Amino acid sequence: MSETTLAAYAATSAASKGRRIPEAAPPYRGEFQRDRDRIIHAKAFRRLEYKTQVFINHEGDLFRTRLTHTLEVAQVARTMARVLGLNEDLTEAIALAHDLGHTPFGHAGQDALNECMRDFGGFEHNLQSLRVVDELEDRYVEFPGLNLTFETREGILKHCARKNARELGELGQRFLDRTQPTLEAQLTNLADEIAYNSHDVDDGLRAGLLSMEDLAQTRFIADLLDQIEQRYGAGLSQKKLTYQLVRFMIDSQVRDLVETSRRRLADSGVDSVDAVRARTDTLISFSDDMLATHRELKQFLFQKLYRHHRVYRLLVKMKGVISDLFRALMDDPRLLPPAHFERASQLEQAAGDHGRARAVADYVAGMTDRFAIAEHERLFDPRVLD
Ligand code: MG
Numbered sequence: 001m002s003e004t005t006l007a008a009y010a011a012t013s014a015a016s017k018g019r020r021i022p023e024a025a026p027p028y029r030g031e032f033q034r035d036r037d038r039i040i041h042a043k044a045f046r047r048l049e050y051k052t053q054v055f056i057n058h059e060g061d062l063f064r065t066r067l068t069h070t071l072e073v074a075q076v077a078r079t080m081a082r083v084l085g086l087n088e089d090l091t092e093a094i095a096l097a098h099d100l101g102h103t104p105f106g107h108a109g110q111d112a113l114n115e116c117m118r119d120f121g122g123f124e125h126n127l128q129s130l131r132v133v134d135e136l137e138d139r140y141v142e143f144p145g146l147n148l149t150f151e152t153r154e155g156i157l158k159h160c161a162r163k164n165a166r167e168l169g170e171l172g173q174r175f176l177d178r179t180q181p182t183l184e185a186q187l188t189n190l191a192d193e194i195a196y197n198s199h200d201v202d203d204g205l206r207a208g209l210l211s212m213e214d215l216a217q218t219r220f221i222a223d224l225l226d227q228i229e230q231r232y233g234a235g236l237s238q239k240k241l242t243y244q245l246v247r248f249m250i251d252s253q254v255r256d257l258v259e260t261s262r263r264r265l266a267d268s269g270v271d272s273v274d275a276v277r278a279r280t281d282t283l284i285s286f287s288d289d290m291l292a293t294h295r296e297l298k299q300f301l302f303q304k305l306y307r308h309h310r311v312y313r314l315l316v317k318m319k320g321v322i323s324d325l326f327r328a329l330m331d332d333p334r335l336l337p338p339a340h341f342e343r344a345s346q347l348e349q350a351a352g353d354h355g356r357a358r359a360v361a362d363y364v365a366g367m368t369d370r371f372a373i374a375e376h377e378r379l380f381d382p383r384v385l386d
Pocket residue numbers: 069073098099192
């Protein structure tokens with residue numbers, strides 16, 4: 001991809017707001033390609049393989065993990081970026097980094113850690129993804145973290161509470177001004193939604209927690225099932241029908257987003273990244289009809305899948321793992337591995353209990369599902385003598 005063929009409102013390396021520690025331009029890659037490569041080489045990226053998306057990582061080898069979810073988001077986002085003339089490299093970098101700060105055990109883990117951190121500034125996975133790339137990855141000599149461009153960091157920080165935004169300088173300013181990030185950031189955010197709406201249906205069917213009959217109660221799925229029947233007849237096997245449904249789901253959402261965004265971009269007359277950033281509304285968006293569809297589908301998935309007895313029971317147990325770990329390590333930081341103990345002591349010296357709690361949260365958030373379970377056994381099961 002050459003940046004010279006991009007639309008006028010796309011982000012470019014040349015117009016980048018740069019890196020926190022200035023570096024010479026890469027000789028054979030663009031700035032955002034360099035960001036993407038640094039993300040892929042990060043330890044936090046490899047750990048995504050063993051972190052839960054919805055189903056606990058070891059429930060079955062065919063379910064999505066954070067890693068396969070991340071790759072699906074990147075793939076959907078890049079396709080849409082190319083169609084809209086946006087910067088595919090920046091889009092890919094944001095997508096690959098967007099879930100780096102996720103705790104083990106998906107949203108249950110994040111909720112549990114946030115609860116543990118209530119008196120110490122809270123825990124928020126978007127902000128944690130930024131901490132990972134800004135501070136926690138420790139591999140370069142010249143700078144802490146990955147020293148990514150402003151644009152990639154801006155895209156990673158999808159949401160941010162105002163009190164946190166105030167501490168982030170230029171990166172947090174848009175949450176105070178209520179303005180927008182680049183179109184690439186807006187697009188990746190919605191690609192995330194397209195990916196999980198579609199693959200959660202797939203995984204839910206595979207796990208036997210959702211049935212096709214249940215799903216057909218939503219208008220969106222009923223319409224798509226009709227289209228599939230028109231094209232392929234009524235005799236598809238359950239397996240083929242599921243694959244076709246997921247395919248049609250992704251396709252209809254992508255098409256809706258591309259058409260709606262194209263229209264909005266043309267109507268707005270924006271002709272630069274600055275013009276995009278100055279706006280209070282997003283220009284990359286689904287149609288009102290698709291937004292209503294999403295609301296209905298989300299409500300359905302919440303009740304039937306995310307709150308399904310089997311999913312819920314397991315997630316409550318995993319929440320307990322996170323809060324047990326946090327409490328034990330917070331009460332006695334010597335239970336941390338030596339390097340983390342040292343860091344906790346340093347942060348405690350600088351910021352008291354808040355500092356110690358942050359170091360413990362960083363350690364717990366970085367764990368994979370299986371490491372958290374094993375560490376829980378090592379700390380609490382007297383029969384485990386390790
Ligand atoms: Mg995601």
